[in-house]
Each structure stands twice: as structure tokens, then as C-alpha cells.
Amino acid sequence: MSTIRLTVWNEFRHEKAKPEIAAIYPTGIHGAIAECLKKEKGLEVRTATLDESDQGLPDEVLDSTDVLMWWGHGAHGEVEDSLVDRIQARILDGMGLICLHSAHFSKIFKRMMGTTCNLKWREIGEKERIWVIEPGHPIAEGLGEYIQIPHAEMYGERFDIPDPDTLVFVSWFPGGEIFRSGCCYHRGRGKIFYFRPGHETYPIFHNPEVLKVLANAVNWAAPVNGPAPTFGNYKPLETVPVAE
Amino acid sequence: MSTIRLTVWNEFRHEKAKPEIAAIYPTGIHGAIAECLKKEKGLEVRTATLDESDQGLPDEVLDSTDVLMWWGHGAHGEVEDSLVDRIQARILDGMGLICLHSAHFSKIFKRMMGTTCNLKWREIGEKERIWVIEPGHPIAEGLGEYIQIPHAEMYGERFDIPDPDTLVFVSWFPGGEIFRSGCCYHRGRGKIFYFRPGHETYPIFHNPEVLKVLANAVNWAAPVNGPAPTFGNYKPLETVPVAE
Amino acid sequence: MSTIRLTVWNEFRHEKAKPEIAAIYPTGIHGAIAECLKKEKGLEVRTATLDESDQGLPDEVLDSTDVLMWWGHGAHGEVEDSLVDRIQARILDGMGLICLHSAHFSKIFKRMMGTTCNLKWREIGEKERIWVIEPGHPIAEGLGEYIQIPHAEMYGERFDIPDPDTLVFVSWFPGGEIFRSGCCYHRGRGKIFYFRPGHETYPIFHNPEVLKVLANAVNWAAPVNGPAPTFGNYKPLETVPVAE
Amino acid sequence: MSTIRLTVWNEFRHEKAKPEIAAIYPTGIHGAIAECLKKEKGLEVRTATLDESDQGLPDEVLDSTDVLMWWGHGAHGEVEDSLVDRIQARILDGMGLICLHSAHFSKIFKRMMGTTCNLKWREIGEKERIWVIEPGHPIAEGLGEYIQIPHAEMYGERFDIPDPDTLVFVSWFPGGEIFRSGCCYHRGRGKIFYFRPGHETYPIFHNPEVLKVLANAVNWAAPVNGPAPTFGNYKPLETVPVAE
Numbered sequence: 023m024s025t026i027r028l029t030v031w032n033e034f035r036h037e038k039a040k041p042e043i044a045a046i047y048p049t050g051i052h053g054a055i056a057e058c059l060k061k062e063k064g065l066e067v068r069t070a071t072l073d074e075s076d077q078g079l080p081d082e083v084l085d086s087t088d089v090l091m092w093w094g095h096g097a098h099g100e101v102e103d104s105l106v107d108r109i110q111a112r113i114l115d116g117m118g119l120i121c122l123h124s125a126h127f128s129k130i131f132k133r134m135m136g137t138t139c140n141l142k143w144r145e146i147g148e149k150e151r152i153w154v155i156e157p158g159h160p161i162a163e164g165l166g167e168y169i170q171i172p173h174a175e176m177y178g179e180r181f182d183i184p185d186p187d188t189l190v191f192v193s194w195f196p197g198g199e200i201f202r203s204g205c206c207y208h209r210g211r212g213k214i215f216y217f218r219p220g221h222e223t224y225p226i227f228h229n230p231e232v233l234k235v236l237a238n239a240v241n242w243a244a245p246v247n248g249p250a251p252t253f254g255n256y257k258p259l260e261t262v263p264v265a266e
Numbered sequence: 267m268s269t270i271r272l273t274v275w276n277e278f279r280h281e282k283a284k285p286e287i288a289a290i291y292p293t294g295i296h297g298a299i300a301e302c303l304k305k306e307k308g309l310e311v312r313t314a315t316l317d318e319s320d321q322g323l324p325d326e327v328l329d330s331t332d333v334l335m336w337w338g339h340g341a342h343g344e345v346e347d348s349l350v351d352r353i354q355a356r357i358l359d360g361m362g363l364i365c366l367h368s369a370h371f372s373k374i375f376k377r378m379m380g381t382t383c384n385l386k387w388r389e390i391g392e393k394e395r396i397w398v399i400e401p402g403h404p405i406a407e408g409l410g411e412y413i414q415i416p417h418a419e420m421y422g423e424r425f426d427i428p429d430p431d432t433l434v435f436v437s438w439f440p441g442g443e444i445f446r447s448g449c450c451y452h453r454g455r456g457k458i459f460y461f462r463p464g465h466e467t468y469p470i471f472h473n474p475e476v477l478k479v480l481a482n483a484v485n486w487a488a489p490v491n492g493p494a495p496t497f498g499n500y501k502p503l504e505t506v507p508v509a510e
Numbered sequence: 511m512s513t514i515r516l517t518v519w520n521e522f523r524h525e526k527a528k529p530e531i532a533a534i535y536p537t538g539i540h541g542a543i544a545e546c547l548k549k550e551k552g553l554e555v556r557t558a559t560l561d562e563s564d565q566g567l568p569d570e571v572l573d574s575t576d577v578l579m580w581w582g583h584g585a586h587g588e589v590e591d592s593l594v595d596r597i598q599a600r601i602l603d604g605m606g607l608i609c610l611h612s613a614h615f616s617k618i619f620k621r622m623m624g625t626t627c628n629l630k631w632r633e634i635g636e637k638e639r640i641w642v643i644e645p646g647h648p649i650a651e652g653l654g655e656y657i658q659i660p661h662a663e664m665y666g667e668r669f670d671i672p673d674p675d676t677l678v679f680v681s682w683f684p685g686g687e688i689f690r691s692g693c694c695y696h697r698g699r700g701k702i703f704y705f706r707p708g709h710e711t712y713p714i715f716h717n718p719e720v721l722k723v724l725a726n727a728v729n730w731a732a733p734v735n736g737p738a739p740t741f742g743n744y745k746p747l748e749t750v751p752v753a754e
Numbered sequence: 755m756s757t758i759r760l761t762v763w764n765e766f767r768h769e770k771a772k773p774e775i776a777a778i779y780p781t782g783i784h785g786a787i788a789e790c791l792k793k794e795k796g797l798e799v800r801t802a803t804l805d806e807s808d809q810g811l812p813d814e815v816l817d818s819t820d821v822l823m824w825w826g827h828g829a830h831g832e833v834e835d836s837l838v839d840r841i842q843a844r845i846l847d848g849m850g851l852i853c854l855h856s857a858h859f860s861k862i863f864k865r866m867m868g869t870t871c872n873l874k875w876r877e878i879g880e881k882e883r884i885w886v887i888e889p890g891h892p893i894a895e896g897l898g899e900y901i902q903i904p905h906a907e908m909y910g911e912r913f914d915i916p917d918p919d920t921l922v923f924v925s926w927f928p929g930g931e932i933f934r935s936g937c938c939y940h941r942g943r944g945k946i947f948y949f950r951p952g953h954e955t956y957p958i959f960h961n962p963e964v965l966k967v968l969a970n971a972v973n974w975a976a977p978v979n980g981p982a983p984t985f986g987n988y989k990p991l992e993t994v995p996v997a998e
Contacts, residue, residue, distance in 0.1 A: 114382060114426065116890065134380040137454050138358060142500035149991075151686050153667045154981050158848065158943040162980035167668065176502075179641045179680070180495030180655065182358065182454055185431055188673065188919065188940075192680060192688050196991075197502025198639050200680050200688045208920075210381050210426055211890040248894035249886050251424030256386035258420075258441025259881075259928075360646065393747075395930050397911045398737050402604065402699040406736035411912065423885045423924070424899065432675065432696075432917065436924060436932050440747075442883055444926045452676075455646040492650035493642050503637075503684075602870060602914065622868040625942050626846060630988035664990075668983030670846065670942055673919055685990025698869050698914055739912035744874035746908075746929025 025066045026244045029087040030056045031078055033097045034071035036222045043222050051093050051220075054227045055236060063237040072097055077105050084108060089118035089240045094128045095222065101129050110134065114210030115250075118243025120236070123220035126181075131216065134209055135183050142178035144197060145221075150174040151194040152203050152219065161190050161204060161215065161238045169231045175221045177201045183216070193218060204235070206242070211250070213243045269310045270488045273331040274300045275322055277341040278315035280466045287466045295337050295464075298471045299480060307481040316341055321349050328352060333362035333484045338372045339466065345373050354378065358454030359494075362487025364480070367464035370425075375460065378453055379427050386422035388441060389465075394418040395438040396447050396463060403434050405448065405459065405482045413475045419465045421445045427460070437462055448479070450486070455494070457487040514732045515554045517575040518544045519566060521585040522559035524710045531710050539581050539708075542715045543724060551725040560585055565593050572596060577606035577728045582616045583710065589617050598622065602698030603738075606731025608724070611708035614669070619704065622697055623671050630666035632685060633709075638662040639682040640691050640707060649678050649692065649703065649726045657719045663709045665689045671704070681706055692723070694730070699738070701731045757798045758976045761819040762788045763810055765829040766803035768954045775954050783825050783952075786959045787968060795969040804829055809837050816840060821850035821972045826860045827954065833861050842866065846942030847982075850975025852968070855952035858913075863948065866941055867915050874910035876929060877953075882906040883926040884935050884951065893922050893936065893947065893970045901963045907953045909933045915948070925950055936967070938974070943982070945975045 032052035036043045047054050052069040060067040068087075070078030072094075084090075090109065094101070106129045113119050113134065121131045126139045150171040154162045178199030184207070191204030203218035217235060220226045227233070276296035280287045291298050296313040304311040312331075314322030316338075328334075334353065338345070350373045357363050357378065365375045370383045394415040398406045422443030428451070435448030447462035461479060464470045471477070520540035524531045535542050540557040548555040556575075558566030560582075572578075578597065582589070594617045601607050601622065609619045614627045638659040642650045666687030672695070679692030691706035705723060708714045715721070764784035768775045779786050784801040792799040800819075802810030804826075816822075822841065826833070838861045845851050845866065853863045858871045882903040886894045910931030916939070923936030935950035949967060952958045959965070 110380075136354075136378040136380045138497075140495075140497040142497060144500050144502065146502070148502070151688075153688055155667055155690070156673065156940055157668060157980040157983060158940050158945055158978060159980065160978050163978040165981055167981045167983060176500075178500055179643055180493075180497075180645060182495065182497075184428065185452060185644065185676065187429055189677070192667070192690075194682060194686060194688045195502075196684070197500075198682055199500070200639075200641055200682045202643070202680075208429060208888055208890050213890055246890060246892045246895040248889040248891065249424075249897050249899045251384075251426065251889060251899060253382075253384040253386060253424075253426075256388050256420075256422055256441075256443070258388065258390070258392070258439075395932075397932055399911055399934070400696055400917065401736040401739060401912060402696050402701055402734060403736065404734050407734040409737055411737045411739060423887055424889060429888065429920065433921070436911070436934075438926060438930060438932045440928070442926060444883075444885055444924050444932045446887070446924075452644055452646050457646055490646060490648045490651040492645040492647065493653055493655045495642075495645060495655060598868075624842075624866040624868045626985075628983075628985040630985060632988050632990060634990070636990070664988075666988055668981075668985075670983065670985075672916065673940060675917055683990075687988070696917060737912075739872075739914065741870075741872040741874060741912075741914075744876050744908075744910055744929075744931070746876065746878070746880070746927075 025064070026240055027066045027086055027088045028059060028091060028240050029068045029070055029083060030091045031070045032093045033095065034073065035097055036095065046223070046225050047227070051222065051227055055091065058233045059237055059240065065237070065240060072100060077102060079105060079109070081108070084112050087112070087117055088245055089120060089243045091120045091122065091236070092125045092128055092130065093122050095124040098128050103129070106130050106133055113212035113214065116211040116245035118212060118240070118245065119214045120239050120243060121214070121216045123218060126216065134214055137184060138182045141181045142199065144176040147173040148176055148196050150219065152191050153194065154190065155192050156188055156190050159188060159190050160242050161206070161235060163238050164234055165231060171219055171226060171229065173224050174219060174226065177218055211245070211248060215239045215243055269308070270484055271310045271330060271332045272303060272335060272484055273312045273314055273327060274335045275314045276337045277339065278317065279341055280339065290467070290469050291471070295466065295471055299335065302477045303481055303484065309481070309484060316344060321346060323349060323353070325352070328356050331361055332488050333364060335364040335366065335480070336369045336372055336374065337366045339368040342372050347373070350374050350377055357456035357458065360455040360489035362456060362484070362489065363458045364483050364487060365458070365460045367462060370460065378458055381428060382426045385425045386443065388420040391417040392420055392440050394463065396435050397438065398434065399436050400432055400434050403432060404486050405434050405450070405479060407482050408478050409475060415463055415470060415473065417468050418463060418470065421462055455489070455492060459483045459487055513552070513554045514728055515574060515576045516547060516579060516728055517556045517558055517571060518579045519558045520581045521583065522561065523585055524583065534711070534713050535715070539710065539715055543579065546721045547725055547728065553725070553728060560588060565590060567593060567597070569596070572600050575605055576733055577608060577731045579608040579610065579724070580613045580616055580618065581610045583612040586616050591617070594618050594621055601700035601702065604699040604733035606700060606728070606733065607702045608727050608731060609702070609704045611706060614704065622702055625672060626670045629669045630687065632664040635661040636664055636684050638707065640679050641682065642678065643680050644676055644678050647676060647678050648730050649694070649723060651726050652722050653719060659707055659714060659717065661712050662707060662714065665706055699733070699736060703727045703731055757796070758972055759798045759818060759820045760791060760823060760972050761800045761802055761815060762823045763802045764825045765827065766805065767829055768827065778955070778957050779959070783954065783959055787823065790965045791969055791972065797972060804832060809834060811837060811841070813840070816844050819844070819849055820977055821852060821975045823852040823854065823968070824857045824860055824862065825854045827856040830860050835861070838862050838865055845944035845946065848943040848977035850944060850972070850977065851946045852971050852975060853946070853948045855950060858948065866946055869916060870914045873913045874931065876908040879905040880908055880928050882951065884923050885926065886922065887924050888920055888922050891920060891922050892974050893938070893967060895970050896966050897963060903951055903958060903961065905956050906951060906958065909950055943977070943980060947971045947975055
């Protein structure tokens with residue numbers, strides 16, 4: 023199999039506006055993720071950000087992207103609908119999409135889910151335990167029974183998403199909440215993975231287990247060379263008297 | 267349980283434009299369905315059509331609708347996006363949606379699925395056998411192993427939809443195709459059922475078994491009085507030292 | 511629809527051996543459940559226990575049971591394999607099965623799942639919060655966002671079960687665990703619901719919300735009059751040249 | 755990743771008893787499959803048959819098998835229950851299982867499913883079209899929209915199995931039937947794939963597309979190095995006042 027081509031997209035605003043976030047992610051969240059996945063996981067990685075031309079994703083980039091990873095938080099509304107249209111079309115044609123944490127509210131995730139993708143949240147730096155629910159799934163490769171994150175923003179159910187095709191992770195928070203944290207979907211010829219952990223004010227994207235999940239998810243979400251369906255008017259088998 | 271309030275929506279164009287269709291459905295497809303479900307199945311039924319004011323679905327109608335049944339074919343593009351927004355919000359808040367046949371391409375179905383909902387088709391009046399795949403599902407109540415329809419438009423896979431939460435029916439056509447014909451989805455607090463059979467040039471909505479499925483589907487899709495989730499910032503349990 | 515005939519089965523040993531359990535459930539766990547579901551929920555309820563003849567479930571009882579509810583804990587091994595065979599056959603023919611708490615390790619549940627059904631546990635009387643994950647499901651009818659139980663035995667993931675057809679509840683425990691607490695399955699023409707809460711040393715089966723879930727689950731799991739599939743050699747349509 | 759170790763098991767009776775079957779599969783069905791998957795697909799392949807000692811699968815073989823492929827037809831009843839127990843335990847611990855055609859009635863498949871696995875059948879050498887339903891699934895890699903087999907034994911729904919975690923293929927037969935032909939399941943840490951095509955009197959296991967599916971399925975079903983869950987009594991987090 024040829025090398026998987028990953029594009030990590032980030033709205034890249036927090037890191038420029040707040041020194042305490044820049045201190046954690048000096049090259050941006052996208053930079054931290056891209057660096058690890060390129061050096062340690064053998065992927066071909068590009069990055070793209072909101073303020074670049076074509077919001078970072080002109081056709082030539084999307085067309086050569088196998089898996090798109092998405093971080094957004096404060097600027098979801100600035101992403102152009104025409105870009106969302108183009109990403110949706112690419113996913114349905116096979117490109118993988120991985121949405122991180124606050125990307126639950128990104129236009130592209132809501133478009134693909136058909137629901138509000140709303141949830142509960144709380145930001146007091148509490149602990150998170152991410153339990154592996156489906157230990158035979160490739161996204162759980164190399165993990166222990168759970169990943170524990172010392173300080174995280176809480177997300178709690180009801181998470182308004184369609185029932186995942188496969189639920190890989192469920193999170194626990196000390197304040198009384200649980201959350202479906204690792205959700206796999208087939209959509210068209212493409213695959214989507216939502217992964218909850220990650221917040222701009224905590225070094226979660228430096229956590230080796232979190233990065234392991236991201237690498238596993240890229241491998242899972244990469245396109246397979248399956249059939250390209252044809253649509254429209256279709257001829258019957260010649261041998262069958264369809265209208266006897 | 268109080269009586270279920272069903273609204274049957276129809277774009278209602280074919281029946282006015284083509285005498286041969288009007289001959290089959292003199293009061294419209296919506297009229298045929300509504301009449302049966304009201305008289306025989308004990309539902310409270312209204313109808314609504316595209317050319318009425320607010321495209322038939324002002325807020326006061328949607329707000330008092332438990333299940334919305336949708337027929338569209340040639341005028342999908344005329345349905346206003348703002349109406350699609352309002353229907354989506356109602357579904358996520360609990361209203362059931364039943365999409366019939368060519369409504370696979372309606373704006374509201376595509377919105378809820380997140381995919382193209384495209385498929386293969388052929389119109390030569392061939393036979394259809396609709397097999398029950400999940401015989402313990404309430405939508406299969408009162409049916410035999412299959413429903414056979416003498417003349418139908420063919421729809422064939424690949425049907426570009428998300429994997430249904432429950433697949434109740436799969437159709438067979440003599441020309442060589444199969445189709446996932448009865449597809450159940452939970453979305454938000456609401457439920458969606460797609461049912462393939464039905465075509466404006468065949469009397470399929472006079473078929474007692476098809477009407478039985480529609481009545482079953484309305485019962486299945488009706489709102490349950492489940493919890494209304496709260497979203498947003500959320501307090502922890504008082505007794506837990508979340509940030510030790 | 512005619513009245514649903516529920517049989518509540520209990521191994522009924524704890525209540526006879528331990529006065530502190532008898533104090534909570536003077537007529538047995540089965541007695542407490544049966545009394546409520548009969549008086550308040552309008553079901554036709556019988557009870558059956560391990561030490562009765564035919565272990566409480568002769569053919570004439572099973573044959574007239576729409577839904578079987580199962581409590582077992584210390585005596586799973588005493589249930590005869592031939593009884594498990596008979597219950598499995600009835601489920602596949604449409605009878606509902608509801609397994610409570612420690613019945614995760616019952617022979618019949620393991621038989622139907624094909625897995626070990628093993629889990630983590632801890633018994634220190636901690637709090638449980640049972641979150642509703644699928645608020646549009648009929649088993650969630652009449653509930654709030656969660657059920658809170660002041661003192662419960664903890665069950666934790668990995669729960670070795672097949673991915674449920676629908677996951678209705680997920681539990682939270684203060685010690686760091688989560689658990690898929692309300693799991694729906696179609697098997698054959700029948701339906702199975704596993705519900706986690708309930709322990710012989712806590713008055714959980716006197717909790718009105720827990721009893722509400724049990725009543726909802728009985729309604730959901732009751733047989734529908736769907737098709738009885740035929741198996742074996744099968745004739746083709748006459749009009750089709752199958753071996754051209 | 756190290757080479758996947760596949761064991762192809764065959765009851766290997768037809769081929770010895772009937773010259774016309776031996777003419778198609780001179781080294782047995784297992785031999786035909788093993789040869790292709792070894793030479794062309796780079797797998798490490800062993801074979802095992804019913805009449806060998808320990809019915810071909812002593813512990814040392816099972817313990818060094820990543821994926822077990824199973825063909826059985828006339829001698830299901832001769833497979834010892836203790837062997838079924840050992841295979842089930844290996845699957846739950848991560849080994850993949852691929853059941854071919856008439857292995858729907860094997861003891862191990864029925865054990866893993868919890869249902870009768872019964873179906874309709876007809877043997878008149880009719881055509882089969884196997885449609886790809888989920889084109890983004892790795893088992894569909896390298897295929898067209900359907901596989902067409904000129905002469906096959908028909909299997910028809912209702913197929914009494916649990917709803918697959920992923921449904922990859924659905925078959926069409928000219929006589930009026932459809933069938934869920936490619937069914938994926940997670941069970942424990944292991945994965946199971948049922949694949950319908952294949953019959954001892956047709957050269958289906960020489961068909962390159964069928965063999966492509968088998969190779970894809972082996973890759974999908976191979977164990978991932980996911981977590982090995984722990985079960986039993988479990989300690990809480992120290993920081994949490996569980997029984998306040």
C-alpha cells in the first residue's frame with residue numbers, strides 16, 4: 023500500500039491569540055500532530071489552516087488527501103459553505119475524516135451527521151478516563167484498557183449524534199458524566215472518526231496514547247480501493263423476462 | 267396513549283398534470299394514503315401539499331404533527347431550505363419522518379442522512395419482492411415473509427445512505443438488482459423510516475400490505491415521551507473532588 | 511393488542527438464606543417486580559423460581575409467556591441445559607427476554623450472546639448514574655436525562671458482549687468506571703434487553719424509575735405478530751429461467 | 755506487521771467420496787484456497803481436516819493461528835463440542851473466524867451467533883449476483899460493484915442470524931431471493947466474517963474475485979494488538995469518595 027497522505031487542518035487562531043496556548047503548541051495544534059504523525063508513524067503529512075488562501079483546502083489539496091483531520095473551535099462559522107460542500111463530496115468519494123474534540127461543532131461534522139452534535143461541557147481541568155469498548159477494533163491497537171488524561175475539558179451525554187457504526191471508546195469524568203468518545207461511521211465510500219480528547223489549553227496532543235489513537239484512526243479511515251458505485255438508469259440482465 | 271397525529275405531505279403535481287396518474291390517485295397520493303390510515307388504522311390524519319401556503323407546513327402544523335410522511339419526486343428543488351431547517355429541528359425534537367420511494371432524493375432526507383442518497387433505477391414495470399429481514403421488528407407486524415408487487419419501478423444498490431440502525435426489508439427485482447427497502451434510523455429524539463415501494467404510475471398505495479407497513483411505521487416512528495436532553499455548561503456532582 | 515403475559519423468574523435463594531435480603535424483598539425479588547408490574551403497569555404477571563418443578567418453567571408456562579424476565583446470581587450452574595435449550599428456542603420464535611443485573615452470567619444470556627459476558631465489579635455501595643443515550647427509544651419513555659441510584663454494586667467495562675443493536679443506557683460510577691447498562695438485541699423473531707441495575711442487597715427494584723424501565727422493556731420486548739420464516743428447500747418463481 | 759497465519763479447515767469428505775467433486779478440487783477445497791492465498795496473497799497458510807488427530811486442531815495449531823477459515827457441510831455433527839469450546843475461546847481472545855457457505859450450519863458459527871443460522875436453499879445451478887453494499891469496507895477492496903457467479907446453490911432469507919455489525923454483501927438470485935452474503939461481527943477481541951458463495955460442486959473457490967474477498971477477509975479478521983480486558987473485582991480511583 024502506498025503511503026497515506028494526511029492533511030491536518032486547524033483554524034489556528036487560539037495559538038496566535040493566547041500566549042499560554044502558544045506555549046503548549048508553539049507550531050499550532052496542527053503542527054504538534056503533524057510532526058508526530060510524520061516522524062513516528064510514517065505518514066505523509068501536510069497542514070492547512072483557516073487563514074490561508076481557499077481556507078487552506080483548494081481542490082488540488084483535497085484531491086490529493088487520503089485522510090483529513092479537523093480541529094476547529096471558535097471560528098466554525100467562518101468556514102465557507104462551498105468548502106463544506108467540497109469536503110462532503112470528497113468524503114463520499116472515499117476520503118477519510120477525523121474530527122477532534124471541539125470539531126463536534128464544525129460545519130462538516132454536522133453536515134455529515136445530520137444532527138445538532140450538541141453536548142454538555144465543563145472546563146475545570148478534571149480527570150478523564152477513556153475506556154476501550156471494542157478491543158478488537160484496529161483503532162484500539164497498542165492501547166491498554168483505558169487512556170487516562172490528568173486534566174481535560176469535560177464533554178457529557180446526551181451527545182446528539184447518530185448511533186455510531188462502531189463505538190470504540192467511552193469516557194468517564196469524575197463529576198458524574200460519560201461520553202461516547204470514539205465513534206466510527208461509514209458515509210458513502212468514506213469513513214469518519216470522531217475522537218473527543220484534546221483541548222487547546224492542555225497538552226493532550228503531546229500524549230503518546232492520544233497520538234497512537236490518531237495514527238490508528240488515520241490507518242483505519244484511509245480509502246480502500248473499493249468499487250465506485252454507478253447511479254442512474256440501469257439495464258437489466260438480458261436473460262430475465264422482467265415484464266412478463 | 268393518545269391518538270397519533272399524522273401529516274401526509276405530497277408535492278401533488280403529477281396527479282394534476284397527468285390524467286393517467288389522476289386515474290390511479292384521484293385525490294392524490296396523499297389522499298389515498300390519508301384516507302386509508304384514517305379510516306382503517308385509527309390515526310388522526312391531515313394532508314399538506316407543496317402549493318399551499320408555507321408549502322403546506324406552517325409552524326402550527328409541524329408543531330402539532332407527531333409523524334410526517336413525505337412524497338416528492340419532480341419538485342424536490344422547490345422545497346425551501348428554511349422549511350427543511352424547520353422539519354429537521356422538529357425531527358431532532360422527536361417528530362417521526364417517513365420518506366416514501368422517490369423521497370430518497372428529497373432535501374429533508376438528504377439533510378438527515380448526510381449522503382447523496384443516490385441509487386440505480388429502471389422503469390419497465392417489473393415485479394418486486396420485498397423480503398422481511400427482521401421479522402421481530404414492529405414494522406413487520408402482520409406481514410408474511412415477503413410482499414410481492416406485480417409492477418414497480420426498480421431501485422438498485424448501491425443506495426448511498428448510512429447503514430440503517432435496523433434494516434427491515436430488502437427488495438428483489440428480476441433484472442438482477444437488490445435494494446435496502448425498509449431502513450430505520452434514530453436521529454436526535456426522532457425516528458426516520460425510509461420505505462422504497464410506491465410509484466405514481468402504479469397503484470402501489472392501494473396495496474393493503476403496503477398500507478399495513480405504512481401504518482406500522484407511523485406507530486414505530488411516533489414520538490415517545492423520552493427525556494429532552496439539556497446541552498451546554500453543566501455542573502458536577504458536589505461530592506466529587508474533580509480537580510484534586 | 512391483548513395483555514402482555516410476563517413471567518418473572520428468580521433463582522430465589524438469597525432471599526431465603528439471608529434475613530437482610532429478605533427484609534428488602536420479603537416476597538423475593540421476583541415478588542417485588544411482579545407486584546409492581548401487575549398493579550401499576552397492567553401486565554399479566556406470573557412468577558417462577560428455580561426450586562419449583564421443571565425449575566419453574568415447564569413447557570406450558572414457556573408456551574404462554576410473551577416476555578421472560580430473569581434474575582439469577584449464585585445458582586447459574588444449576589439451571590439445566592435442556593431448559594436453556596427450550597428458552598432459546600422460544601426466544602428465537604418470538605418470546606422476549608429481559609436479563610437483570612447479575613443475569614449477565616446466566617446460561618441463557620451467554621447462550622444468546624455467544625460471548626463470555628464477563629465484566630468488572632466492585633461492591634462498596636457507591637452511587638450510579640444511568641444516562642439515557644438514545645432518548646427516542648421506547649425504553650426511555652417517561653424518564654429524565656439519567657436515573658441516579660444512591661447505592662449500587664459497580665459493573666465496569668470491558669463488558670464482553672456483542673455490540674448492542676441499540677444502546678439505550680450507559681452507567682457512570684464514581685470510582686472511575688462506565689458500563690453499557692441498557693442493551694437491546696434482536697435474535698431470531700425475539701428481542702432481548704439487558705438491564706444492569708439491581709442488586710439483592712439494595713432496594714433497587716423498589717425504585718420507581720427502575721420499575722418504569724422494566725415496564726417499558728416488557729412492552730418493547732413483547733412479540734410482534736411478524737412473519738414466521740420458512741426454512742429449507744424453496745421453489746423459484748415460475749416465470750424466471752434460472753438455469754438458462 | 756508480521757505475516758498473518760491462516761489455518762484453512764475442511765471436513766474433507768465430499769472430495770474423497772465423489773469423483774466429480776475431486777475433479778474440481780483435487781487437493782480438497784482447503785487445498786484450493788490454501789494454495790491461492792499462500793502463493794498470491796502472501797499469507798502463511800496451513801490446512802487442517804476433520805479426520806486428522808484432534809480433528810486437525812490441537813492446541814498448538816489453534817494457539818498459532820491468527821485466522822481460522824472453516825468449510826463444513828455434511829459432518830457438522832461430528833465436530834466435538836470440546837473443540838467448539840476451544841475455538842470459541844480463541845476467537846474471544848482475538849483469533850479471526852471466516853465461515854464459508856454451508857458453514858452457516860457449523861457448530862462454531864451457531865455457537866458464536868446464538869441463533870439457528872437457518873435459511874432457504876435450492877440447488878439448480880442458477881446465477882448469483884453478489885452486490886457490494888458498503889464500498890468503503892476493506893473487504894470490498896479491489897472489487898467491482900458486484901461479483902457474478904454463473905452457477906451457484908441459492909441461499910435465501912430469512913437467514914436467522916444477528917444483524918451484522920457491518921453488512922458488506924447482499925446476493926441476488928434469479929428465482930426471487932436475496933441473501934445477506936457478507937456479514938461482519940466483532941465478538942470478544944475477535945472478528946467473524948461469514949461469506950456465502952462456494953459450493954462443492956461448482957468451481958467457485960477458483961474464482962479470482964471470490965479468492966480476493968477471502969484474502970481481504972483474512973486481513974480484516976486478523977487480530978489487532980488491542981487491550982486484553984481484565985475481569986472481576988476492580989479497585990476504584992483513590993481520590994474519589996465513592997461511599998460518601
